[in-house]
Amino acid sequence: MPGPDLDFWQQRFSQRQTPWDRGAPGPQIARWIADGTLGPGLSIAVPGCGSGHDVLALAEAGCAVTAIDYAEEALTLTRECLSAAGATAELVRADVLAWQPTQPFDAIYEQTCWCALYPDHWQAYARQLRHWLRPGGRLLVLAMQCQRPGAAEGRIEGPPYHMDIQMLRALLPSTDWAWPAPPYERVPHPIGWVELAIVLTRR
Numbered sequence: 001m002p003g004p005d006l007d008f009w010q011q012r013f014s015q016r017q018t019p020w021d022r023g024a025p026g027p028q029i030a031r032w033i034a035d036g037t038l039g040p041g042l043s044i045a046v047p048g049c050g051s052g053h054d055v056l057a058l059a060e061a062g063c064a065v066t067a068i069d070y071a072e073e074a075l076t077l078t079r080e081c082l083s084a085a086g087a088t089a090e091l092v093r094a095d096v097l098a099w100q101p102t103q104p105f106d107a108i109y110e111q112t113c114w115c116a117l118y119p120d121h122w123q124a125y126a127r128q129l130r131h132w133l134r135p136g137g138r139l140l141v142l143a144m145q146c147q148r149p150g151a152a153e154g155r156i157e158g159p160p161y162h163m164d165i166q167m168l169r170a171l172l173p174s175t176d177w178a179w180p181a182p183p184y185e186r187v188p189h190p191i192g193w194v195e196l197a198i199v200l201t202r203r
């Protein structure tokens with residue numbers, strides 16, 4: 001299968017080549033806490049948690065966080081981040097395309113894991129996200145907008161891979177998900193692109 005694999009991500013962490021890492025929580029988390037989308041008591045999954053800044057912010061907001069990543073170094077950094085702040089979360093070393101929780105979650109915070117997966121995996125990942133959530137649960141997506149010139153010639157360039165909004169509508173159809181009406185908040189990302197912040201509700 002083409003695209004980045006576990007070795008790719010492990011190397012990125014061990015060589016500290018992590019340009020996606022804000023070194024701080026994503027700014028949309030504070031907005032979602034302020035408007036009540038996120039709050040105490042919520043069980044929430046963070047797939048592809050990376051170095052764990054978002055995990056910490058969600059744990060500090062009172063959420064019961066389960067952080068999933070298949071790169072050991074990512075989980076080590078997340079553990080350090082939590083322990084420096086005296087916070088806790090469940091850390092799971094697993095492939096997001098295979099792992100299943102024992103209980104469905106109230107919410108999923110999807111920050112830069114989807115766009116790290118090669119598009120061949122997107123259908124399977126969309127199915128996973130649906131299985132992980134309880135009915136009425138919320139999928140909080142930061143959809144990376146990074147279409148490059150090669151797309152006009154059919155090239156697939158990434159990671160990050162462009163999360164086309166029409167493709168997302170096809171993968172998360174409105175028969176299965178309640179979509180809010182656009183326009184969606186545009187959140188700048190440190191790698192130079194923007195993300196669309198979208199809260200979908202699982203039907």
Ligand SMILES: C[S@@+](CC[C@H](N)C(=O)[O-])C[C@H]1O[C@@H](n2cnc3c(N)ncnc32)[C@H](O)[C@@H]1O
Nearest residue numbers: 009048049050069070071074095096111112116
């Ligand atoms: C671009 S990084 C984003 C990290 C973090 N969410 C952030 O925004 O800083 C992608 C993360 O997803 C993880 N990842 C990629 N594919 C994965 C898979 N199939 N299963 C589990 N983790 C995966 C990588 O190890 C990496 O930590």
